[in-house]
Amino acid sequence: MVRNIFKISVVAIICNAMTVMTVNAQDINSSKSIETKIENIISLLTIEEKVAMCHAQSKFSTPGVERLGVPELWMSDGPHGVRGEINWDNWGYAGWTNDSITAFPALTCLAATFNPNLSKDYGISIGEEARYRKKDVLLGPGVNMYRSPLNGRNFEYMGEDPFLASKMVVPYIQGVQQNGVAACVKHFALNNQEVWRDHINVEVSDRALHEIYLPAFKAAVEEGKVWSIMGSYNQFRRQFCCHNDLLLNKILKKDWNFDGVVITDWGGAHDTKQAALNGLDIEMGTGTDGLTTSTKNAYDSYYLANPFLKLLKSGEIAEDVLNDKVRRILRLMFRTNMNPNRSFGRMNNQEHIDVARKIAGEGIVLLKNEASFFPIDASKKITIAVIGENATKSMTIGGGSSELKAKNEIAPLEGLKNRYKNATIKYAMGYASGPSAYDRVIPSTLDANKLKQEAIEVATKADIVLFFGGLNKNHLQDCEGADRKEFKLPFGQDELLNELIKVNPNIGVVLISGNAVEMPWISEIKALMQTWYLGSVAGNAIADVISGDVNPSGKLPFSFPKKLSDNAAHSFGELSYPGDGVNQYYKEDILVGYRWFDTKKIKPLFAFGEGQSYTTFELSKWTADKKEYTKNESILISGNVSNTGNIDGSEVVQVYVGKLNSKVNRAEKELKGFQKIEVKKGENAAASISIDVNSLSFYDESISNWNLEKGDYIIYIGNSSNNISKKIKITIK
Structure with a gap:
């Protein structure tokens, strides 16, 4: 009888807490009433129940407290779509028939749009799909910096510039979380390669840390109000990042006032005391390496399980340390699975397909277009040779934890056939990579020479050749767990391209990859398109741009x-x-x-x-609103964008700033603002970009803080980092 009264009282506390909540994430985030309810619940939990909440009970869930009505917490990969359902205690797929989803373009593509509004649409859509699948935490997005083109996981991230990544990650988070699903920004921090990721110790200056590798995470916390963050596998200054005192306690939780939950990458915890004291809240994946199958996991043997409980009971670790973790976990629950007002979500609806196609179209980057090779008129009766395995290979499966079980996937060849009804399209595979695999290379059993000869024969008889090459999501390509072994194209593509050019020079290359590749043949081809991994509607989106139905407007994020x-x-x-x-x-x-x-x-x-x-654009009449500024002011840059061509289109105005005669080493210029502007053919559009003067500061290691240098600066205005059309000199007083 006493136990029943006890349970009823706690349920009442939780229910009363729910009555004050609304869907508005900011209300939940700031509610003092919710914090009071959290403290009341903590007071009713046993120490064993609290410890249990801090570690996994299955591959993707943590336990609740059934007697009090505290729910389990369910998580899912990934940043481009909700992963297929995984078994409770091993890494096999559960074989569900209702877990096929919309695959959205990879985040390199999203970054290439330079369009924060699309990032918000992306977040809303993927958040709805996660909610429909009853997930509480979506393990993404990723904002590690593009440092090496060999990093197998670059396709999951938002490029090489911290300002661009910051501006794109915030609306993504806001979109996801308005569904009552927590975004989990990853991998915090310095996880910029896959080789030796589980142990490599990264040494980097404080200045580079704060100026390059942390800004997108900081924006996610301070502007995006993200509810969870995933630690990275690697070490930083001899401490693993999943329990790193500097990164988690001092920077994340103290300096940035992060009030959410820190979750390990799967298998990222290594020590009970450090995990307890250095900022980790939830431990996942220990006992495997996060990647391989295992016998039944002994979840109670996790570092934050029985070993943690033992140290708490002995008094070696204060219970306040545990309470802080539980407080954060309960706060996450009130924002997600204990929020009665969140929607039911939606999955595989037409609006999500439309968003995916729009992002894909805006993210495709046209890099070369000699003699206006693109667009290719879809009304003409021509023969198009489509060459390359990437024209037909699935790019939603593979890649590691971001692999997807898409309900539908339209490959490029299918997309072209859908659009080019009057053309004769002939396909030849040309090269073969072998089956998709995560942790090994499985060679193709096909005859490479025969594939090459078939491709040459098809190309010889065509009016136009479209070569679909690049990388894929197999092991040692764009894939988690290992980096690329070489910069050149794999599977003999360079040699094949050289042969194709000899028999038909009217060739355009469509690269599908999440990484840069070497291009020894670039001067010999007519055109080049970078198309990324585009998800469910890849083929239709590529055909949209090749045909001219969509005017390309993507810009390289690296x-x-x-x-x-x-x-x-x-x-x-x-x-x-x-x-x-x-x-x-x-x-x-x-x-x-x-x-x-x-x-x-x-x-x-x-x-x-x-x-x-x-089409063609001209930037003109760009000025700054003043010549001199002081800290805390904004610099207003304004001017015109003219569409001087014959097609409606969009241009991205990019504003970079450099310091003249700086007392410290600086880059020549750094991106500080951008705006994507749609302009009708023959028309002009006014544009303005505001830059916070304080954002021109450098991180001064002598004071461990930001320092705004006075003196002269140059503002560079252009449409790429190497195409500047206007320079303006200003002074910071």
């Missing part, structure tokens, strides 16, 4: 070096990338991506922010 040694990380030798197996030193410091190319005067193959259109 630089393409001509050769690997031109990349900053690789220019300093193996200690810089990939390290010696124990330590790694970021010797390029703050000069990542275009900052390196600009400052060192190294010409990239294609520059950050670069991307062509089927």
Whole structure:
């Protein structure tokens, strides 16, 4: 009888808490009443129940407290779509028939849109799908910086620039969380390669840490109000990042006032005391490496399970440490699965398909277009040779934890056939990669020479050749768990392309990848399109742009070096990338991506922010509202964008800023503002971009804080980092 009264009283507390909540995330976030309810619930939990909430009970869930009505917490990969249902206690798929979802474009594509409004649409849509699948935490998005083009996981991230990633991640988070589903931003921090990711110790300066590698995470917390964050596998200054005192306690929870939950990457915890004291809240995946199957996991043996309980009961760790973790977990629950007003979600609806197609269309980047090769008129009766495995290979499966079980996937060849009804389309595979695999390479059993000869024969008889090449999501390609072994195209694609060019020079290359690749054939082809991994409607979206139904407006979110040694990380030798197996030193410091190319005067193959259109634009009359500014002011840059061509289109105005005669080493210029503007053919559009003067500060290691230098600055206005049309000199007083 006493027990029943006890249970009823707690349920009443929870129910009363629910009555004061609304769907508005900010109300939940700031509610003092909710915090009172949380403290009341904590007072009723036993120490064993509290410890149980801090670690997994299955591959993707943590336990609730049944006697009090506290629910389980359910999580799911991934950032581009909700992963298929995984078994309770192993990594096999559960075989459900109702867990097929909409696959959205990879985040490299989203970043390439330079359109924060689309990022919000993306977040809303994927949040609805996660909610429909009854997930409380969506394990994404990822905002690690693009440091090396060999990183197998770059396709999941938002490019090489911290400002771009910051502006794109915030609306994504807001969109997801308005559904009552927590975004979980990852991987915090410095997880910029897959090779040795489980142990490599990263050494990087405080300045590079704060200027390059943390800003997108900071924006996610302070602007996006993200509810959870995932730690990374690697070490930083000799502490694993999933229980790193500097990163989690001092920077994340103290400096940024993060009030959410820190979750390990699967298998990212290594020590009970450090996990308890250094900022970790929920431990997942221990006992496997997060990747492999295992015998039944002993969840009670996790670092934050019985070993943690033992230290608490002995008094070696104060119960206040545990209470802080539980407080954060309950706060997450009140925002998600204990919020009675969240929607039921939606999945595989037409609106989600439309959002995916819109993002894909805006993210495709036109990099070369000699003699207006693109667009290809769909009304003409021509023969088009489509060559390459990537024209038919599924790109939603594979890739590691972001692999998807898409309800439908339209491959490029199918998309072209849907659009080009008057053309004769002939397909040849040309090359073969072998079956998709996560942790090994499975060679193709097909005859490579025969495939090549078939492709050459088809190309010889065609009016136009479209070569669909690039990478895929197999092991040692764009895939979690390992980095690429080489910069060039795999599977003999370079050799095949050279042969195709000999028999038909009217060739355009459509690259499908999440990474830059070497292009020794670039001068010999007519056109080049970078199309990323585009998800469920990949083929239709690619056909939209190839046909001209959609005018390309994507811009590269990372630089393409001509050769690997031109990349900053690789220019300093193996200690810089990939390290010696124990330590790694970021010797390029703050000069990542275009900052390196600009400052060192190294010409990239294609520059950050670069991307062509089927029309032409002119930037004119760009001015700053003043010549002199002080801290806490805003610089207003305004001007006109003219569409001087014959097709409606969109241009991305990019504003970079550089300091003249700085007292510290700086990049020549850094992105500080951008705006995507749609302009009708023959018309002009006014545009304005505001820049916070304080954002021109550098991180001063001598004071461990930001420092705004007075003096002269140059504002660069253009449509890519290497195409500047206007420079304006201003002074900070």
